[in-house]
Amino acid sequence: MNMSRRTWLKFLAAALAALLTWPLAALETAPGANAIASAHPDATAAGREVLEAGGNAFDAAVAVAAALAVVEPYSSGLGGGAFFLLHRAADGAEHFIDARETAPAAATADMFLDEHGEFVRERSLNGGLAAGIPGLPAALVHLAHQYGKLDLARSLAPAIRLAREGFETGPRYAMMAGYRAAALRASGTADAVFLVDGEAPAPGTRIVQPDLAATLASIAADDAESFYRGEIAQRLVAGANAAGGIWSLDDLATYEVRERPPIVGRYHDIRVVSAPPPSSGGIVLLEALNILERYDLAALDEATRLHVVIEAMRRAYRDRADFLGDPDFTDIPVAHLIDKDYADWLARDLTLDHATPSSSLPPVGAKPEGRDTTHFSVIDAAGNRVAATLSINTPFGSTVMPPGTGVVLNNEMDDFSAAPLTPNTYGLVGAGANSVAPHKRPLSSMTPTFVEGPTRIGILGTPGGSRIISMVLIGVLEFAAGKPPTDWVAAPRYHHQYLPDVVQYEAGGLSAELAAALTARGHTLSEVGRNYGNMQAILWDRASGKVEAASDPRGEGGADVWP
Ligand code: DON
Numbered sequence: 001m002n003m004s005r006r007t008w009l010k011f012l013a014a015a016l017a018a019l020l021t022w023p024l025a026a027l028e029t030a031p032g033a034n035a036i037a038s039a040h041p042d043a044t045a046a047g048r049e050v051l052e053a054g055g056n057a058f059d060a061a062v063a064v065a066a067a068l069a070v071v072e073p074y075s076s077g078l079g080g081g082a083f084f085l086l087h088r089a090a091d092g093a094e095h096f097i098d099a100r101e102t103a104p105a106a107a108t109a110d111m112f113l114d115e116h117g118e119f120v121r122e123r124s125l126n127g128g129l130a131a132g133i134p135g136l137p138a139a140l141v142h143l144a145h146q147y148g149k150l151d152l153a154r155s156l157a158p159a160i161r162l163a164r165e166g167f168e169t170g171p172r173y174a175m176m177a178g179y180r181a182a183a184l185r186a187s188g189t190a191d192a193v194f195l196v197d198g199e200a201p202a203p204g205t206r207i208v209q210p211d212l213a214a215t216l217a218s219i220a221a222d223d224a225e226s227f228y229r230g231e232i233a234q235r236l237v238a239g240a241n242a243a244g245g246i247w248s249l250d251d252l253a254t255y256e257v258r259e260r261p262p263i264v265g266r267y268h269d270i271r272v273v274s275a276p277p278p279s280s281g282g283i284v285l286l287e288a289l290n291i292l293e294r295y296d297l298a299a300l301d302e303a304t305r306l307h308v309v310i311e312a313m314r315r316a317y318r319d320r321a322d323f324l325g326d327p328d329f330t331d332i333p334v335a336h337l338i339d340k341d342y343a344d345w346l347a348r349d350l351t352l353d354h355a356t357p358s359s360s361l362p363p364v365g366a367k368p369e370g371r372d373t374t375h376f377s378v379i380d381a382a383g384n385r386v387a388a389t390l391s392i393n394t395p396f397g398s399t400v401m402p403p404g405t406g407v408v409l410n411n412e413m414d415d416f417s418a419a420p421l422t423p424n425t426y427g428l429v430g431a432g433a434n435s436v437a438p439h440k441r442p443l444s445s446m447t448p449t450f451v452e453g454p455t456r457i458g459i460l461g462t463p464g465g466s467r468i469i470s471m472v473l474i475g476v477l478e479f480a481a482g483k484p485p486t487d488w489v490a491a492p493r494y495h496h497q498y499l500p501d502v503v504q505y506e507a508g509g510l511s512a513e514l515a516a517a518l519t520a521r522g523h524t525l526s527e528v529g530r531n532y533g534n535m536q537a538i539l540w541d542r543a544s545g546k547v548e549a550a551s552d553p554r555g556e557g558g559a560d561v562w563p
Contacts, residue, residue, distance in 0.1 A: 239402020
């Protein structure tokens with residue numbers, strides 16, 4: 001009897017094990033298809049060209065990033081920075097390349113304050129002082145050498161062609177160039193390239209960038225040696241400083257990309273892999289998800305669900321302001337912040353029927369110790385993955401273009417906290433952890449992310465300043481609810497960033513009924529314009545074998561899947 005019972009138990013255990021491993025056995029180990037979603041069809045085509053030439057997803061990332069620098073000159077570029085999250089199929093290893101801009105050596109904590117200690121926003125947004133030392137060229141070289149299969153020159157070829165032969169502008173270009181026309185006119189060089197007769201050109205205009213083509217060709221030929229240590233470096237320093245900057249040749253010569261371990265956590269049965277500091281993205285995303293995991297979101301009515309998500313955003317963004325900055329300069333209690341027990345503590349005063357005023361949360365910095373950017377996602381047939389978010393900060397960055405380079409310098413210095421609790425252009429506040437210091441990287445919200453469910457793998461990210469993290473959070477919740485990537489990129493958006501203490505939502509994003517329900521709970525609502533975000537996402541369903549890619553309907557992106 002005993003014996004047969006043991007046998008029976010053994011049989012049960014074996015059956016259970018088989019049942020548990022059966023779906024795994026049926027899962028694909030490689031997608032067998034390639035996919036790219038980027039903010040511009042020409043950039044997606046550049047990546048496809050390089051994959052079809054025998055490259056892998058990392059070569060494609062070089063091609064897409066370089067092409068975006070040409071066709072989306074308002075979003076990212078050689079004069080800016082980027083984060084690349086990588087998954088290598090061969091060994092399953094995950095890498096995060098931090099190519100964030102650094103402050104020049106001559107930067108000081110009060111460089112954006114006037115003689116009365118008041119923040120002068122103009123200085124951190126326009127002209128040479130606004131520009132950090134660029135990281136993207138170094139990242140392209142690093143990606144090609146450490147991860148790619150092709151020569152850097154092969155992967156840069158489509159971008160060089162687009163710069164030399166020109167690309168055709170669309171409505172988005174007209175909007176961005178119109179928005180920055182005055183600053184571009186003041187630049188003295190960028191206007192000749194990006195405007196026609198001093199005005200934003202009508203859609204359908206061809207923009208040719210011979211200087212940028214030459215700079216890209218130089219990077220292809222000498223692995224960015226001239227860009228960081230040669231003739232191009234001299235032009236960059238001269239141009240930045242002629243526009244009021246404080247760059248030195250040494251700032252460029254000593255620039256290095258950093259590899260950092262990604263932030264990894266779990267939300268129910270989903271593994272989340274995302275951006276570590278100097279991005280705030282991964283930590284804020286996981287803090288919010290950890291709070292949300294305590295609730296059965298699917299069982300809540302829509303207004304209560306939105307309320308809970310907003311309250312999670314509020315608490316996670318408070319910690320951004322308090323703790324986060326460049327990890328090379330600030331000790332960040334990462335493990336504590338993404339711990340589930342800490343989420344319980346954060347949620348201790350979260351009620352389902354009332355907004356928690358941000359002013360009732362612990363104040364930032366109380367401890368004595370003191371619009372534009374771009375994202376793309378790639379997967380190749382072998383299963384290599386890239387999630388990359390790239391930026392020069394606001395449209396056309398600082399609008400400084402050092403003569404003879406074709407390079408638009410960023411205005412990423414505005415991402416620093418210029419003074420304690422003084423909002424930057426996204427309304428974000430910070431304290432000492434994100435103050436300006438020589439060689440320091442400004443805190444970012446860019447959140448390139450992988451999500452890995454039992455059978456589905458997702459790749460996502462978006463531009464959108466401070467709202468990047470809340471958009472990625474909403475995208476991850478859509479993924480967790482089993483929705484397809486067309487839903488992640490299209491989902492109506494809402495946002496809370498601790499301060500200001502308001503719920504921002506995109507025009508048309510909240511029904512009157514939902515808005516009333518949130519107001520009744522004590523939330524202050526503020527409608528912000530459409531055109532908020534430009535998410536680019538990929539889903540690989542390992543059970544069905546299907547690969548899908550989706551571009552945000554708010555943008556003009558290109559999503560392509562091919563065998
Ligand atoms: O790194 C950051 O957080 C910002 N520089 C990103 C800027 C951005 O997304 C602008 N887009 N609308």
